[in-house]
Every structure is written in structure tokens, then in C-alpha cells.
Amino acid sequence: MPHADPKGVLTGVHFMDGDHAACEGAIAAGARFAAGYPITPSTEIVERFAARIPTVGGVFIQMEDELAASIAIAGAVWAGAKAFTVTSGPGFSLMMEHIGFAAMTETPCVFINVQRGGPSTGLPTLPAQADMMQARWGSHGDYEIIALCPNSPQECFDLAIRAFNLAEEFRVPVMFMMDEVVGHMTEKVVIPPAEQIQIYPRRHTRLPPGEYKPFEPGPDLVPDMVHAGEGYRFHVTGLTHDERGYPSMTVAAQDRLVKRLKAKITRAADRLACYETDGVEGADVVVVCYGITSRVALRAVHLARERGVKVGWLRLITVWPFPTKQLRALARQIKAFVVPELNLGQMVLEVERAAAGQAETISVPHAGGGVHDPEQILDAIMEVVR
Amino acid sequence: MNGGVGDPAELGPRPEAEIPPEACECAPENPVEQFLRTDRMPHIWCPGCGIGTTVNSFARALLEAKVDLDRVAVVSGIGCTGRVAGYVRLDSFHTTHGRAIPFATGLKLANPNLLVVVYSGDGDLFAIGGNHIIHAARRNLDIKVICVNNFVYGMTGGQVAPTTPVGATTTTTPYGCFEPAFNLPALMDAAGAVYVARWTSYHVRQLTRAMVDIFRKKGFCFIEVITPCPTLYQRKNRMGEGLDAMKYYKEKSKVRHGAPTSEVALTLDGDIIVGKFVDRERPEYMELMRSQLAAQLGDRYVEVEHLVCS
Numbered sequence A: 001m002p003h004a005d006p007k008g009v010l011t012g013v014h015f016m017d018g019d020h021a022a023c024e025g026a027i028a029a030g031a032r033f034a035a036g037y038p039i040t041p042s043t044e045i046v047e048r049f050a051a052r053i054p055t056v057g058g059v060f061i062q063m064e065d066e067l068a069a070s071i072a073i074a075g076a077v078w079a080g081a082k083a084f085t086v087t088s089g090p091g092f093s094l095m096m097e098h099i100g101f102a103a104m105t106e107t108p109c110v111f112i113n114v115q116r117g118g119p120s121t122g123l124p125t126l127p128a129q130a131d132m133m134q135a136r137w138g139s140h141g142d143y144e145i146i147a148l149c150p151n152s153p154q155e156c157f158d159l160a161i162r163a164f165n166l167a168e169e170f171r172v173p174v175m176f177m178m179d180e181v182v183g184h185m186t187e188k189v190v191i192p193p194a195e196q197i198q199i200y201p202r203r204h205t206r207l208p209p210g211e212y213k214p215f216e217p218g219p220d221l222v223p224d225m226v227h228a229g230e231g232y233r234f235h236v237t238g239l240t241h242d243e244r245g246y247p248s249m250t251v252a253a254q255d256r257l258v259k260r261l262k263a264k265i266t267r268a269a270d271r272l273a274c275y276e277t278d279g280v281e282g283a284d285v286v287v288v289c290y291g292i293t294s295r296v297a298l299r300a301v302h303l304a305r306e307r308g309v310k311v312g313w314l315r316l317i318t319v320w321p322f323p324t325k326q327l328r329a330l331a332r333q334i335k336a337f338v339v340p341e342l343n344l345g346q347m348v349l350e351v352e353r354a355a356a357g358q359a360e361t362i363s364v365p366h367a368g369g370g371v372h373d374p375e376q377i378l379d380a381i382m383e384v385v386r
Numbered sequence B: 001m002n003g004g005v006g007d008p009a010e011l012g013p014r015p016e017a018e019i020p021p022e023a024c025e026c027a028p029e030n031p032v033e034q035f036l037r038t039d040r041m042p043h044i045w046c047p048g049c050g051i052g053t054t055v056n057s058f059a060r061a062l063l064e065a066k067v068d069l070d071r072v073a074v075v076s077g078i079g080c081t082g083r084v085a086g087y088v089r090l091d092s093f094h095t096t097h098g099r100a101i102p103f104a105t106g107l108k109l110a111n112p113n114l115l116v117v118v119y120s121g122d123g124d125l126f127a128i129g130g131n132h133i134i135h136a137a138r139r140n141l142d143i144k145v146i147c148v149n150n151f152v153y154g155m156t157g158g159q160v161a162p163t164t165p166v167g168a169t170t171t172t173t174p175y176g177c178f179e180p181a182f183n184l185p186a187l188m189d190a191a192g193a194v195y196v197a198r199w200t201s202y203h204v205r206q207l208t209r210a211m212v213d214i215f216r217k218k219g220f221c222f223i224e225v226i227t228p229c230p231t232l233y234q235r236k237n238r239m240g241e242g243l244d245a246m247k248y249y250k251e252k253s254k255v256r257h258g259a260p261t262s263e264v265a266l267t268l269d270g271d272i273i274v275g276k277f278v279d280r281e282r283p284e285y286m287e288l289m290r291s292q293l294a295a296q297l298g299d300r301y302v303e304v305e306h307l308v309c310s
């Protein structure tokens, strides 16, 4: 893989919050276009991009709403740019149609959602993790996306790069699921030299116009791309289409396309699975968590261990596709999963599905607006082993 | 085609493939043919529909303006008119309902060398997409908007649109439309478009000429084209076939170049004021952005023409 363009990389040791770090990650990843609409607690990301990008060589535009922002990025991508948009709760709801459009047209792009309390206007300045299912299922129809979940400013930087790389590799919209606490917490962020940052390049076809078919998949089920203005005279539509990109309203075309869009991600699920563990080997109970909750949960895990409980910690980094196979294997070795999250029980449903009855699954819900008290998680752990 | 077209995406398989190839309107020697995806013919538009006529003008205008066709990108929303993107042999994007303009905005800003043409229906551009079009005009984004106004939502079966004249019957105003309609040229004028014209599908030469004009003009340009929808609008309002519409356009059109846009509102059966209403200069979005950033940032400003990634 080629490395990052040094022009965009602020190599050095910084003290910055997650929002700023995510912005730097996007720039380091090669994003040169962003469109957004201000919304707390995500706005700092576009504010930083607006300030930084003219000195790197790129464009920021504040659009008239999130529907506009979420499709302006698709336009920029088809012109050749790497592009992303940034939002929170209500704005994410408005973007749903264009997540589906990006999935259907295989437009590589990144949606950053700094989650806040909902539903509706909810808690604009306070954290939640209640858009996890929306990120996966929010647009109509069957499709797959990839979603990543950072738990620190450093990871906001590192994973933002990964988000762009995965978007390019799979030609899929990638959801970058932060939360208000991670977005606003300030910590040390180390930005490596550009030559240590690997960048997945645009999958541009090598075929000449005439031979190239815009939606003919390669062996990994992902087609190669071209950009407007290169002489290919290609067509892109959100309608069900064939390999040429032409609308094709048949059951067969629908079957072929939609199944491929799903399979290109699910077939790579093992490679996409990404999580961090602590003390899972030989544990009776495993706490499954992600984002800011993973840091609170770790404290609960330590407290439980002090009380002699064999408890492990598993932090999801890639949330979608869900690492079903890996959690199922784990379920066979433990008594229970404990799943704290800042919602009333979302990813716990996936954990339960993965466990398939082999281990108990305990939800530790929180309606949002703050983080769990570690004691709440500790109580759930102690309850299971009692 | 018989009956309403209906949104194929909504109403199931469309009868496109059932139409014999003879139904194709473009004879092989037609100079316009090179602009069409002939492998996608026949098209879905009904006999007498005015959309195809505007595409003819569009193709001729591209020829006449000697535009480098590799540089042209057509962006459509959803609707009968939205299908234009799929029929032109150009880089073309059939986006989502109402969002052709923001898609075009991203496309143009990432590659300002493109000639970006938004080709869509009145409902798409002014109902669901109304917010976007006024903002693109305000910014004076360098895109060319061709709005085919047939006074109804064609694709979904002839419902009321923000352009439906008071008194017209549509499938969702079965007792007559009572909502006041938009006067599109006035709206575009007020929002800041640098070029605003209206023609009908009867005025093919003038329409072609207007398209040539906007391909050569920088900034946000807007052409409203009044076209017949014989299947839905004409029929529901007992206005006859496509040909009857042509007669009406011929009789009732009054050419008034430079007419104040406040005076060009349309009615159910009144005069149709046509012509070039606005043609002015205003700095374009990209120019404004660049001069501002260069002035503020000096040497630190990195101007990139095309934001293409490796």
C-alpha cells in the first residue's frame, strides 16, 4: 500500500480531543473534500477541516442541510476525491437515504457520527451510543456497511484512517461511530510520519473505455471505479442495475446485485473482525463493550477481579459486520456475557444472537446523557457469578 | 407508452423491454444519436411526451457549443425527467429524489473542469429539492440547471406539484388545485441565478440556443422548459394530446426577453411568457472561495484544481 501524502499529516505528539483527532485522521487518510451541517457535538470536526484544508489543498462546504451534505460527498467521490461528512443524531437520521445510495452505487465514503442522546433533539451536548442499529439498518432495503467505534482520541485518529481505507477497499460507506465523550475528551495523540501511514488507493480500473464495465465485480466481488471527466461516459444510478450500470428492473438483476453488495462484506467478515481483549482466556464472564463505555467497563472488570471473579473484557472496534463467529466460539467457553452500552439494549441483541444460547447474555442499559457508574456494571457481573 | 409511466422502482418491473425497437424515435442518421445510449433504447417516455424533445435540443446544443463531451457530466434526480441521465452517452448520475443539485455541488467542487448539467423535473427540483436549488443559486455555483416543467409529478402518476396551476386537476387534487404555484423564473432570479430563461418544447431552436448560451456562461444558470405530459396532465385536464399542447404553446407563447420575472407567472390556460429574462454577471462560487482564501492565507493557501486521489 502507498503511504499518506505528507502534506496532510501533522506528524508529532499532540494534545487534542477526539473530534480534532478524527479530523486529522481523515486528512491523513487523504480526504480532501468534506460537506457538513453544524450539529453538536460533532461540529468541531468540520470546523477544524474548514480551517486546515485550504492549507492542504481541498474543499470544505457547509451545505444547507444533512441531506445535501450526505450526497455532496458522493458527487465529490465520483469526481475523484476522498470525501466524508460529519453529524450527530438528528443529522444522521436525515442522512439515511444517502447511506443507501452510497451502498447501492458503491461510492466509497465515510460518515462520522458523534453520538448524542436521542430520540429527536434529545440531549444535544451529552453522550449516547443509541445509533448503533441505525448505523447498520437505517436506510431502506438490504445492504451492508462497515462501522468502527473508537474509544480514545488516539483511536479517533488511527481508526479514521482505517475507515477511509476500508471504504476504498470495499467501495462501501463506512460509519465512524464516536460518542460525545470520546469526541470531547482531550488526550495525547501521536501522529506518525506520513511514510508510516498506509493508504488504500482508489480502485481505479486499468481498462480503457469500451472494455470497462462500471459494476463488473473483481474476484473479491468489488468492481473497479472511474471518475467523471475521464472519457468513460459511464452511468451511475440508485436503481437496480446490471454490470454496465444500466437500470435493470428484473428479479434476476436484483438478486445478483443485492446479494453481491451483501456478500462483498460478509465474505470478508473474518478479516474485518477487530476487537481488543483483556483476560478473556479462562474467564467465566466476559464484558462486551465499545466506545466510551469500554473504558468504564474496564474499571468494573478490575473491581470484579479484585473480588476474585474470573472476568474478561472484550472491546469491539469493528462493530459492523458483527464478529458473530468469534463471539460464538467464546460463548462456548464462558458462563455469561455482560453488555453495558449507552442505549436501552442494541448491540446486546447481536451478542445474544452470537451466543446462540450457549452463554447467558446480560444487558446493562443506560438511557444516555452520561456514562455508567462502574458499580452498575460490577453489580451485573457479580449477579451472574452468584 | 399507455397509461402513466409510474415509478418503476415503486410499481414493479416496467414494460420497457416490451416495446418493439421500432418505437425508438431516433433514426440512425440522426446527428443526435451519438449522444444517446442507443443500447438503452427504446426509452420509457410516453408518445407525445415533451422530455425527449428537450433532450434533442440538449444534444444539438452540445454539438453547436462544441463542448468537449468527455468533460460533461449530467446529474438527474428522480422522475420521468430524471431518466435523462440514463439515456445520454455522457458521464451521468441518476441520484436520489430532489438531491441532484447537492450531488452536482460535490462533483463540481471536486473537479471544476467539468461542465455539470443538472437535468430534472419541476417536482424534483422545486418541491423536495427546493431548498438545494435556491442555495446553489445563492452561491452562484457554476452548474447549469435544465428544469422540465410538466406541471405534475409524472413518474408517480400525475400528482400535484409546486408548479401546478390553480384550477388544474391532478390525482391528488381531484377537485382542482387551490394551492398557489411557484413562478420558477422569479424564484431563481431572487435567489441569484445569473441566467434565467423559459422556453417550451415548441421552441426547439430557441431552447437549443439558450442551452448553448448557458454552456458558455459561468455561474448558476437556469432554464425552465414547459413540456406536455399527455398521459397525465393533459388528459386529466382535457387538454388533448402532445400535438394539442404544441398548438397551445404556439398560440399562447409571447416572447418577452428581459421581462421582469415577477410578471411571468403561469396560469392554467393563459399566456406563456417565454424568453431570456435574466443574463447578468456575478462572481462565481469557486472564484469567491479562492480569492477569499488567497487573500486571508497568502502563501499558505494551497489551490488545487482537481481533488483527485491516488
Ligand SMILES: Cc1ncc(C[n+]2csc(CCOP(=O)(O)OP(=O)(O)O)c2C)c(N)n1
Residues within 6 Å of the ligand: B007, B078, B079, B080, B081, B082, B097, B120, B121, B122, B123, B124, B125, B148, B150, B152, B153, B154, B155, B156, B161
Ligand atoms: C424520497 C422520495 N420520495 C418520493 C419519491 C417518489 N417520486 C419519484 S419521482 C417523483 C416526482 C417526480 O416529479 P417531477 O420531478 O416533476 O418529474 P417528472 O416525473 O414529472 O418528470 C416522486 C414523488 C422518491 N423516489 N423518493
Ligand code: SF4
Residues within 6 Å of the ligand: B004, B005, B006, B044, B045, B046, B048, B049, B050, B051, B080, B081, B150, B154, B155, B228, B229, B230, B231, B232, B233
Ligand atoms: S412526463 Fe408524462 S408523458 Fe412524459 S413520460 Fe412521464 S408520464 Fe409520460
